[in-house]
Amino acid sequence: MSEMNGAESLVRSLLQSGVDTCFTNPGTSEMHFVAALDQVPGLRSILALFEGVATGAADGYYRMARKPAATLLHLGPGLANGISNLHNAKKAGSAVVNIVGQHAASHLELDAPLTADIEGLARPVSHWVETSLSAADVGRDAARAVQAARSAPGQVATLILPSDTAWTPGGQVAPALPVPARAPVEAETLEQAAVALSGPDSLLLLGGEALTEENLERAGRIAAATGCALLSEWANARMERGAGRVPVARVPYPINMALEALSRFRRIVLLGARPPIGFFAYPGKPAVLTHPEAEIIALADWAADLDGALAGLEQAVGGSGTDPVLAPPVAPGSVSGPNTPESVAAVLGQYIPEGAIVLDESVTTGRAFHGATLGAAPHTWINNCGGSIGYSLAAAIGAAFACPDRKVMTLTGDGSAMYMPQALWTMAREALDITVVIWANRSYRILLGELSGVGVMNPGPRALDMLSLERPAIDWVGQAQSLGVPAVRVERAEEFAQALERGFAEAGPNLIEVLL
Amino acid sequence: MSEMNGAESLVRSLLQSGVDTCFTNPGTSEMHFVAALDQVPGLRSILALFEGVATGAADGYYRMARKPAATLLHLGPGLANGISNLHNAKKAGSAVVNIVGQHAASHLELDAPLTADIEGLARPVSHWVETSLSAADVGRDAARAVQAARSAPGQVATLILPSDTAWTPGGQVAPALPVPARAPVEAETLEQAAVALSGPDSLLLLGGEALTEENLERAGRIAAATGCALLSEWANARMERGAGRVPVARVPYPINMALEALSRFRRIVLLGARPPIGFFAYPGKPAVLTHPEAEIIALADWAADLDGALAGLEQAVGGSGTDPVLAPPVAPGSVSGPNTPESVAAVLGQYIPEGAIVLDESVTTGRAFHGATLGAAPHTWINNCGGSIGYSLAAAIGAAFACPDRKVMTLTGDGSAMYMPQALWTMAREALDITVVIWANRSYRILLGELSGVGVMNPGPRALDMLSLERPAIDWVGQAQSLGVPAVRVERAEEFAQALERGFAEAGPNLIEVLL
Incomplete structure (x- = not known):
């Protein structure tokens, strides 16, 4: 039996399974894991001032690295x-x-x-939850957790580590376990989809790994061969975009716009996407957004072999000889005038740097972004897929660790950003190349629209007061500086452009408060 | 059938049951509740920028108001x-x-x-969880939730409100439901306790509602009559303290100090307190902190009739004629010199204002506070009872709403405060009379001690780096100002004293960063 304790076997087993990055805010019960960081080289540990930053960073890390990070939570x-x-x-x-x-x-x-039902708390957000029973089990449990996490499409695995299993000798290092292959699509469904995609009243709706650069090219050739339309889900884990790439719009968020965008389609093939539904239920509106007579062909869910599905579909429709429509570059030019959703969108189109990773949490301000940035320099676009605000600042940290050579940019409403301001401190501590853009409209703007959407027609002053962030206005420049991040406030589009240019040119994080 | 919708019946039923304060961050699915605030006068709704602020405020509100607030969560x-x-x-x-x-x-x-298993998430932290099934049920469900919450000692009740039950007509206002009485103590156990309390090797250990001013006086007379010692749990929901009151020390947090403090007692009567145990397990240390031969008499748990228990015990030991030992006022004087845990404690002893509510989340810095503030002007002292940091800024908001005529003061380590900085904004928005004191030691100082406590003897640089908040240092003055709270930084005890005096003199919130 080894003299290694459970905590050290955990660190070594994570490394064996390819997990080399850990986002954490540890406490007393995790001190042996923390101590093991000095015994075992290779596991990078990043401190967060709040655990939501750690879990959000792990999400952002996976989106770009395509392998899991660990979190260590108290x-x-x-x-x-x-x-x-x-x-x-x-x-x-x-x-x-x-x-x-x-x-x-x-x-x-x-x-x-501090005793709580940890398994009970973990289950609603985890696909896999286990508690290690002894030091000898910890290594193998870690390998099983990584295996569960890597199962398609990518899962949340939670391993609970009693402090005595961490400090007791007898730890065993476990090798990596195999990851199950993604399921191939059925030949019959493929044939059905190939027949359905024909003409402008047919739609190929894409999601998940169907939005890689290569798969988008395949989708573009399928569209060129069949005349079908291409759309993606409203929220995408990751999409490749920009000049020279196949342009794919998202299904809009506002329910009336979504119904309108989908109304003409009578045959819809789902490829990594779910059937389009409303984000919320609204009185008197349908929950399913497709035309009642539309035929829905579920070709491949998000856990299926989407590369194979697209390759197969391309072949079935005879797409390989066609040229997909590609996004032309935006015309160079300067933007000036007061900040508006349209002017800042135009600035983004000009200034997103090549290879940038854009984390977008701009629910209201961002509605003009798609068209304006479609021809920007090639970049990656990341959405919040779960609707819980306070996502993008945290996720940006993980993206920056996954891709240290790329610029990272977050586009965030002020209401969302105030959910997780602690992320700014970790950006400063780790000198991450992140430009944080805050859309300072000083309200929960989205909810103003939602009020009428759910049938509240004449909201009174007390209701409206619950949607206002004006009293007091948040000073985002001061907020960022207090956490070690240089910051600037801009009121006009040309100032925004300059601030972006400067932010990207300098190393380390910076924040731009865009007054709207 | 009424034309009132479910949301309005909820608001009216909460008011019927005595709930008139709601801490919230609402979203689309809660908009009908928010709209009802303008239809129904009397329910005060307070916006928080993060839900932890809302739930912490509700906790602080209960500690002082002794009736529940509502939270409204998305x-x-x-x-x-x-x-x-x-x-x-x-x-x-x-x-x-x-x-x-x-x-x-x-x-x-x-x-x-946004779909999630809400009941599953709620259960680990709730005594009562239900989902309303129709608009007609909502009012009665609200009354049942308040009834559950008010059951001794005070419980967490979670009512889940589907948006269609909120917007559908047919709501019914429900009357308040009766709250079960607290259970009286057994006469036999009372007699046993009265016999056990005799001489300095006997201890009356107090918790919960045994720490009201009146009950502390009874405890003081019991101690005077029997010679027993008085202690309270380490963390108390609320304790009355200060000059002219019966002084009761807390069982210390560090395990060796706790073992030492309890070692001499051979008979321990529990009155609203649980048997003393370690906050964490430490290798080679006992988990139960009392002497192995100590006899433990569980007279009354925290849900029992503690007023009756103390009155009965006082009578049984013949305490009614005795004079309890009372805390003498601190000698007036000025404190000067660099900030140290001792010098700031001495400043607190001089400057805590009469009637102040002190929320204490000073795990390391606060170890000298008890002795130094025992003779301060009479005040209320509140601890974090669950050990989850990021408590006191949020709870202070609730205390300030419960007691608008009293000064509120939070004493918080910097690591804890960074868990919930959003609370500062609500303090500013509501112009609450709160003085926030940040102990800026720029580390998770508590964990430095815990490392050796759990047996990590020579922590390496990577482990120590996980405990440091120095890179970058948080600028608390800038942090507070960016959220609308005036702030000042102090390096010396005399500056701290001046800042406290000024902070208490002015209306509205203020923050003092105490560099340590």
Whole structure:
């Protein structure tokens, strides 16, 4: 038996399974894991001031690295603080391996202050939850957690680590376990889809890994061969975009716009996408957004072999000889005038740097972004897939660790950003190349529209007061600087352009408060 | 049948049951509740920028108002963000009524982005969880939720409100339901306790409602009559303290100090307190902190009739004629010199204003506070009972709403405060009379001690880096100002004293960054 303790076997087993990055806010029960970081080279550990930052970073890391990071969380409350971003990760199909400390078994019965039902808290946001029972089990449990996380499309696995299993000798390092292959699509469904895609009243609706550069090219050739339209889900885990790439619009968020965008389609093939539904239920509106007579062909869900599905579909429709429509580059030019959703969109179209990773959490301000940035320099676009706000600042940290050579940019409403301002500190501490753009409209603007959407026609002053962030106005420049991130406030589009240019040119993080 | 919708019946029923304060961050699915605020006068609604602020505020409100506030939270993720402070509330015996929006039943099946297992998330931190099934049920369900919350010692009740039950007509206002009486103590156990309390090797260990001013006086007379010692739990939901009151020290947090403090007692009577245990398990240390031969008499748990128990015990030991030992006022004087845990404690002893509510989240810095503030002007002292950090800024908001005529003061480590900085904005928006004191030691100082406590003897640089908040240092003055709260930084005790005096003299919130 080895003299290695459980914590060290955990670190070594994570490394064996390819997990080399850990986002954490540890506590007493995790101190042996923390100590093992100095015994075992190779596991990078990044401190967050709040656990939602750690779980959001793990999500962003997976989106770009295509392999899971670990989180290390302190007991039930530490996990609880990370749940909402784990919800987002789960809805995005992101692989995450949570390590959650727990009291020693003998201590649990005593109901100490921090005792909580960790498994119960973990289950709603995890595909896999287990508690290690002894130091000898920890390594193998870690390998199983990584295996579960890497199962398609990418899952959330939570391993609970009682402190005595961490500090007791007898740890065993476990090798990586095999990851199940993605399921191929059925030949019959493929044939059915190939027949259905014909003419402008047919739609190929894409999601998940169907939005890689290569798969988009295949989709573009399928569209060229069949005349079908291409759309993606409203929220995408990751999409490649920009000049020279196949342009794919998202199904709009506002329910009336979504109904309108989908109304003409009578045959819809789903490829990595779910049937389009409303984000919320609205009185008197349908929940399913497709035309009542539309035929829906579920070719491949998000866990299926989407590369194979697109290749097969391309072949079935005879797409290989065709030229897809590609996005032309935006015409160079300067933008000036006051900040508006349209002017800032135009600035983005000009200034998104080549290879940038854009994390978009701009629910209201962002409605003009698609058209304006379609011909920007080639870049990656990331959406929040779970609707829990406070996502993009945290996820940007993970994206920056996954791709240290690329510029990272977050586009975030002020209401969303205030959910997770602690992320700014980790950006400063790690000198990450992130440009944080805050759309400062000083309200929960989205909810003004939602009020009438759900049938509240004449909201009174007390209702409207619950949607206002004006009293007091948040000083985002001061907020960022207090956490070590240089910042600037802009009121006009040309100032925004200059600030972006400067932000991208300099190393380390910066924040731009865009007054709207 | 009324034309009132479910949301309006909810607001009216909460008011009928005595709930008139709601801390919230609402979303689309809660818009009908928000709209009802303008239809129904009397329910005060306070906006928070993060749900942990709302749930922490509800906890602080209960501690002082002794009746529950409501929270209004947006779906599963909104609840999730509030869980860690609900954990703290549950461990404190605080009554809280959570209203959590949910998708309409028809929408739930579609697995929209924000869909989550809300009941599953709520259960680990709630004593009572239900989902309303129709508009007609909502009012009665609200009354039942308040009834559950008010059951001793104070419970967390979570009512889930599908959006269609909120917007559908047919709401029925429900009257308040009776609250079960607290259980009286057994006469036999009372007699046993009275016999056990005799001489300095006997201890009366107090918790919960045994720490009211009147009950402390009874405890003081019991101690005077029997020679027993008085202690309270380490974390108390609320304790009355200061000059002229019966002084009761807390069982210390560090395990060796706790073992030492309890070692001499051979007979321990528990009155609203649990048997003393370690906050964590430590290798080679006992989990139960009392002497192995100590006899433990569980006279009354925290849900029992503690007023009756103390009155009965006082009578049984013949305490009514005795004079309790009371804390003498601190000698007036000025403190100067660099900030140290001792010098700032001495400043607190001089400057805590009469009637202040002190929320203490100073795990390392606060170890000298008890002795130094025992003779301060009479005040209320509140601890975090669940150990989940990021509590006191949020709870201060609730205390300020419960007691608008009293000064509120939070004492918080910087690591804890960064868990919930959003609370500062609500303090500014509501112009609450709160002085926020940040102990800026720029580290998770507590964990430095915990490392050796759990047996990590020579932590390496990577481990120590996980405990440091120095890179970058957080500028608390800038942080507060960016959220609308005036702030000042102090390096010396005399500056701290001046800042406190100024902070208490002015209306509205202020923050003092105490560099340590």
